[in-house]
Amino acid sequence: MLSAPSPPLALTLRPYQEECVQRVLNTYQEQPEGGKALVVLPTGCGKTVVFTEVARRLGLTTLVIAHRQELLQQAADKFRLADPTAVVGQVGTGRHEWGAPTTVASIQTISRPEHLKNLSQFRYQLVVIDEGHHATSDGYKAVLAALSNAFVLAVTATPDRLDKQRIESSFGEPVFSTTILEMVEQGYLCDLRAIAVRTTTSLDGVHTQGGDFKTRDLEEAVDTPERNLRIMRAYQEHAKDRQAICFAVTVEHAHHLAEAFQKAGFRAAVVSGDTPQEERKHILQAYARGELEVLCNVSVLTEGYDHPATSCIIMARPTKSRALYTQAIGRGTRLAPGKRDCVILDVTDNCLKHRLQPQLLQQALGVDMRNGESITEARHRLHTEAAEAPAPSEPGKESNERTTKVLARTSDLLVNILAPMDWKRLSSGAYVLEVGEHRHRIALVPSALREGYYAVWAKLAPTFKPQLWLKESPLEWAQTHAEMKARLLQTDEKKRVLVDSHAPWRSYPASLKQLSTLRYYGLDFQPEITSGEASDLIGQEKARREQAKAKQRVARQAPRSRQKTS
Structure with missing residues (x-):
């Protein structure tokens, strides 16, 4: 199973993204041909990451449709980040690169009669519609009709439309949905x-x-x-x-x-x-x-x-x-x-x-x-007001119970939302963070070629020799990767050796214990994985699981808090 997997994402999926991917995959298993799934994720929560990972795991010929050039480029970039070996073709704005395993396409181009024939010819198995709330238009309907046997995944941040057409009538109720508040x-x-x-x-x-x-x-x-x-x-x-x-x-x-x-x-x-x-x-x-x-x-x-x-x-x-x-x-x-x-x-x-x-x-x-x-202040105020409000029956007992719930909720939020690190923005556009008493320096350096992409560099005491921690990636990926290592440095100076890219042990083959841990966590890896690469993957997965536990505590408290305040 682990002999030749696709390279893993530069960043482990967030817990809700993993759940979202699994729900889409489950829906696909129920109806691979002609099935549909709708995902609703607020802006900034990784819609592109989700559908890129769905496509990677399914391994199907994939067509990604969007209505803006910027969205096409984002999708192509994320596919290549998830798998540097991916072959991605583009159709639209004068380009007609049909036949690639993954194709990103402009709806304005492929909905034309001459291009609808190409769609039927290449028989895409997975169709992804970015900003899916546009999919009720005639152009999208024509494309989906030409690919009636494909599995269709629509992703959007805003399912409601001014013309009152319900996107759910085309794709069904969302298989996964969350809100800005959550x-x-x-x-x-x-x-x-x-x-x-x-x-x-x-x-x-x-x-x-x-x-x-x-x-x-x-x-x-x-x-x-x-x-x-x-x-x-x-x-x-x-x-x-x-x-x-x-x-x-x-x-x-x-x-x-x-x-x-x-x-x-x-x-x-x-x-x-x-x-x-x-x-x-x-x-x-x-x-x-x-x-x-x-x-x-x-x-x-x-x-x-x-x-x-x-x-x-x-x-x-x-x-x-x-x-x-x-x-x-x-x-x-x-x-x-x-x-x-x-x-x-x-x-x-x-x-x-x-x-x-x-x-x-x-x-x-x-x-x-x-x-x-x-938002956070409003939610805290509302919870506090509800806790302090007298109850209609057994006031003393009910009030105490409510107070307990609210305090637990507040505590969970404080644990869940890690204190922001003290990044400083330089005039060059880079972000710099100093860590620990030895003032290790970590920097997010903007790409000269791709807007919004940053590489993670570090200079660790005592030599402060520059080292690359992560190649150019979207800012949220780069920041998460940098802060994961920064927290290791903060917790124990002895853990410096774990994050130091120049440490000799990182080039050694992965140990048997590391390989066993990778398999236990179900992580994909190459047979020739080094000890340093294995350590990074395991560290990312542990951080993800710890974060997921904190989120679950918040989620368990939320329904009870809402019941008490209703």
Whole structure:
């Protein structure tokens, strides 16, 4: 079984990702041909990692479909990270690389009649639809009809649609689903803090179209010098030291907002569908390097764009769409070194007509949040209020029991969400961490070729000779890998030898005990695995299992807490 496996992922799957993969595999076993599975994971929780691992384990000819070039490139990159030997073809934007074991394709290209014939010819066994909430359109229906015998996996962060079509009618109820709230509580997404920015603008004259505000009416109502200045001042007051993405109604609105920021001395720029591709690339790179503080955009950054250091979202565009709203705030939910939370500036305009009420953070997430309060603070407050509330019967006993449950819940959260490490961001875009009394240095160094990718380097005392711990990987992978080793150094200085890439033992063949442990954990490995590689795999798996136990404790407490507060 272990003679020639595919190379393992650079990062062990998170517990919920492993559960998600297993549920998809179980669904496939029930109906390999023509079966369907829907997965709902919030932005930043690894949808691409999940479907890449499903494809790797199934070993089927795979077609990944997306509606944006950025999503195609992300998928191709993740497949190659999971398996450096993977052959990935691309169809779309002028490329027609049919016939590879894995193909990433643009729906706009493959839904054309001349390409539908190719789909039938290559007979893909697994079809993955990224951002699956788009899959009810005619183009997707034509593609799925041409591949009726394939197993279809749809992944999305936002299953609800403005046109009221239910994605579940096409793919069934989700085989796995989780929420932003749950991921924040478990420490996989950063905390969100909502601040209401009240304006004197009225939305009462704005009409609706297709389930959301009519663009022209909305622009006329909200694109005013007074409102734009109010938004800038709110950023200045609450988030001036944070990188922010600002969502505007139209291109002109975005430019007016950017001008308001620029006049106040902030470095701001605009990206939209009208921005030339090369110019957009340079602007996004400048933002990623920290050279821009505010990035104003119209629609282009709601899906497929990730800059984890973003710690402020400005909702200057009112919307009735929960899907659009959650996609927008999802640009700020990702974890990053040194990032404590993300501030959502909810611009609240006057609105007397209930049918025109736009989405706000607490409405979208379904949690009672006070102004300026974070999700975690709101949840703790609600649990505390419930614990202190008198019970209708046996007040003393019930109150004590409730208090016990809440305290256990709070304790679990503190154990579960490990204290953020003190990363420092340099002007070069790299992150640096000093560890222990000997001040070992660990660095996340940005890739010069791939946006959002970082290599992990270390300089360990006493020689401080540079050593590569992890090749270029997505930031969350690199950060997790670096912090796993950093915690080893923190717990015991003698464990330095376990993380030191220059230690002679790392090049020795894996010991019998290591091989036995790898088999016990069910980990894939190459026959020629070294002792150092085996140690890394075992360390990652132990860390994953310890984390999973903490999450299970939280999950066991959550239902009881909710019962007591209901």
